[in-house]
Amino acid sequence: MDIESQKNHLKAYGITYWVLNKQLKVKWLLNYKGGSFLLPDTEAIQRECQIRGISFEILSNTKAESILEEISSPSQNMEAVVLEKAPKIAVYTPKGKLPWDDAVTMVLQYAEIPYETIYDEEVLNDGLLLFDWLHLHHEDFTGQYGKFYGAYRAASWYIEDKKKAESLAAKLGYAKVSEEKGAVALKIRDYVIGGGFMFAMCSATDSFDIALSAESIDICEPMFDGDGSDPGYQNKIDYNKTFAFSNYILERSPKVYEFSSIDMTSKRRIPKITDYFSLMEFSAKWDPIPTMLCQNHTALVKGFMGQTTSFNRDQIKSNVLVLGETKVNGEAKYIHGIKGKGFFTFYGGHDPEDYQHRVGDPKTELDLHPTSPGYRLILNNVLFPAARKKKQKT
Numbered sequence: 001m002d003i004e005s006q007k008n009h010l011k012a013y014g015i016t017y018w019v020l021n022k023q024l025k026v027k028w029l030l031n032y033k034g035g036s037f038l039l040p041d042t043e044a045i046q047r048e049c050q051i052r053g054i055s056f057e058i059l060s061n062t063k064a065e066s067i068l069e070e071i072s073s074p075s076q077n078m079e080a081v082v083l084e085k086a087p088k089i090a091v092y093t094p095k096g097k098l099p100w101d102d103a104v105t106m107v108l109q110y111a112e113i114p115y116e117t118i119y120d121e122e123v124l125n126d127g128l129l130l131f132d133w134l135h136l137h138h139e140d141f142t143g144q145y146g147k148f149y150g151a152y153r154a155a156s157w158y159i160e161d162k163k164k165a166e167s168l169a170a171k172l173g174y175a176k177v178s179e180e181k182g183a184v185a186l187k188i189r190d191y192v193i194g195g196g197f198m199f200a201m202c203s204a205t206d207s208f209d210i211a212l213s214a215e216s217i218d219i220c221e222p223m224f225d226g227d228g229s230d231p232g233y234q235n236k237i238d239y240n241k242t243f244a245f246s247n248y249i250l251e252r253s254p255k256v257y258e259f260s261s262i263d264m265t266s267k268r269r270i271p272k273i274t275d276y277f278s279l280m281e282f283s284a285k286w287d288p289i290p291t292m293l294c295q296n297h298t299a300l301v302k303g304f305m306g307q308t309t310s311f312n313r314d315q316i317k318s319n320v321l322v323l324g325e326t327k328v329n330g331e332a333k334y335i336h337g338i339k340g341k342g343f344f345t346f347y348g349g350h351d352p353e354d355y356q357h358r359v360g361d362p363k364t365e366l367d368l369h370p371t372s373p374g375y376r377l378i379l380n381n382v383l384f385p386a387a388r389k390k391k392q393k394t
Helices: 009-021 043-052 061-072 103-111 120-124 156-171 177-193 203-213 288-293 373-386
Strands: 026-030 036-038 079-083 089-092 116-118 133-136 197-201 276-279 300-302 321-326 331-339 342-347
Touching: 009 026, 009 043, 009 103, 009 373, 026 061, 026 288, 036 061, 061 079, 079 288, 089 103, 103 197, 103 373, 120 156, 120 177, 133 177, 133 373, 156 177, 177 197, 177 203, 177 331, 177 342, 197 203, 197 373, 276 331, 288 321, 288 331, 288 373, 300 373, 342 373
Parallel strands: 089 116, 089 133, 133 197, 197 342
Antiparallel strands: 026 036, 026 079, 276 300, 276 321, 321 331, 331 342
């Protein structure tokens, strides 16, 4: 999985998932040649790799043992993690959304990793319990329709989306979209606390935390929910309820395309040509989880924008790990944390291979980006729940 040897990094995750789905075990060789996968050697696996265009090397038992011995040496920052079970994957996304509307559904399809789509009705009826891993599509959990009001309130798609959201909320027994979305956020919170793995990108990251912190508080202006917001609502926000962020200031104006001070989009002063973020290095033997999530063939990844591009370092809780950062701008791009028995990862930006994705832009063709480091980070998270949990020393 290093930069020289692998022709299609993204599909390599798909073949690994395919092997796990056959009830076979895989070893993920953290920090060995870009985070390589040690698969069983069968004709079927070799043939499948050839069909999918994945580079692979056949090892003798002696060579494999030699590599594992090298990895186990205390002097090497490497580790072999056993992957045991293909996780069952859910993508939280509205009905009718096309796969290329979202980077995760796009890369899951490209890598040939199966997933199911669910939305509010399934979440509120405890449908999440059937899944090991959940991705949140670019959702607005605050009930403000993505803060698109300023630029798109007269657009037919905006009017139609608003009607659909109001109709669904009413069907599910809620007077307002904001109340219904808040209830969905609480269900997702409980899923993670109970042991689920949750991955979110772009506006699903900060709007999720904001919804949790504004439980039972009206932060929506009349054009969103038909009545005024609670007076002085900023002072009522409870940061203890959030996963990742604290001490942020909400954006009150409905005409500003922003939720809060968490996002760094409008504060960035980085030209596109120099917009990169660096992945942090962790101890593979002592910190296998963040090491797993940062596996890549480069430590420097191209930046990309979104409604929520990156996160203000000063507003990230101290118990949350920063996995990727742009130091020059004081921003975090990729963060991870533990909540209860579960885990969450937040990744800023919309599409790792579309720098400034705009409404109506053509879809990204991943056939043109089979070695994308930015997309690899998404797939690290997909395989993460398959890892065998080591017993902690007591």
